[in-house]
Amino acid sequence: MAQRQSEAIVLRSWPFEEADLLVSLLTRDQGRIKGVARHAMRSRRRFGGALEPMTYVRASYSEKPRQELVRLDAFEILWSPLAEPVDYARTAALEMVAEVLEEVLPEQAPDDALFRLALAVAEEMHLGRVWMPATYFALWVSRLMGWMPALGHCVACGVDLRGETVWYSATADGVTCEDDRRGESEALPPESVVEAQKIFRSPIGELATEEWSRRRGIHLRHFAIALLERNLDRRIRSARALERA
Numbered sequence: 001m002a003q004r005q006s007e008a009i010v011l012r013s014w015p016f017e018e019a020d021l022l023v024s025l026l027t028r029d030q031g032r033i034k035g036v037a038r039h040a041m042r043s044r045r046r047f048g049g050a051l052e053p054m055t056y057v058r059a060s061y062s063e064k065p066r067q068e069l070v071r072l073d074a075f076e077i078l079w080s081p082l083a084e085p086v087d088y089a090r091t092a093a094l095e096m097v098a099e100v101l102e103e104v105l106p107e108q109a110p111d112d113a114l115f116r117l118a119l120a121v122a123e124e125m126h127l128g129r130v131w132m133p134a135t136y137f138a139l140w141v142s143r144l145m146g147w148m149p150a151l152g153h154c155v156a157c158g159v160d161l162r163g164e165t166v167w168y169s170a171t172a173d174g175v176t177c178e179d180d181r182r183g184e185s186e187a188l189p190p191e192s193v194v195e196a197q198k199i200f201r202s203p204i205g206e207l208a209t210e211e212w213s214r215r216r217g218i219h220l221r222h223f224a225i226a227l228l229e230r231n232l233d234r235r236i237r238s239a240r241a242l243e244r245a
């Protein structure tokens with residue numbers, strides 16, 4: 001049995017057999033893995049408080065040859081979302097990050113850029129201030145995955161769309177001008193395109209100094225979530241919960 005230690009982000013956990021929990025983790029070294037936390041339901045000592053989605057831990061675990069599930073031995077909390085007050089919106093925003101990470105990455109595929117992105121946005125998700133980091137995350141994931149279309153021109157006719165409203169569709173790639181918009185297209189106003197460019201240029205800490213209400217970036221968030229849902233081919237439940245907040 002090989003003992004391992006890695007920084008990791010807890011994505012989710014669910015009951016597994018008797019008093020055990022099955023835990024999905026994004027580790028820095030090995031990517032996404034699943035493990036069993038034995039007796040975690042009964043004994044809170046080794047894992048107490050560390051199983052909340054988006055908890056950043058140093059995970060100690062053991063791998064057995066030819067076994068898909070690792071055995072989780074202990075988590076040392078490095079950062080916990082529970083260190084700050086939570087409400088419905090903050091919980092939904094943190095869950096959105098965890099849910100998307102669970103879906104975008106295959107198991108055992110480490111991705112340091114995504115790992116760092118997830119940590120940075122989670123740490124900026126403060127009570128009442130989740131809208132910028134949620135938007136930032138949804139856009140950047142698509143960019144890192146290579147799913148972000150060029151927003152500067154129409155994919156159908158090639159016309160320059162800078163300063164114009166662009167149109168996107170849940171059923172087709174790229175953005176178009178108004179004349180070429182596809183069935184059930186939605187509009188992304190020019191100020192949202194400018195906001196997206198700013199997000200791609202700026203570290204999150206710099207944007208965090210600005211005031212972001214729920215309304216700011218609402219079109220951009222809608223666009224980014226639609227893009228993720230199109231590429232993942234499924235609904236992101238927590239993102240929809242966040243929009244209802």
Ligand SMILES: [Zn+2]
Nearest residue numbers: 154157177180
């Ligand atoms: Zn066009």
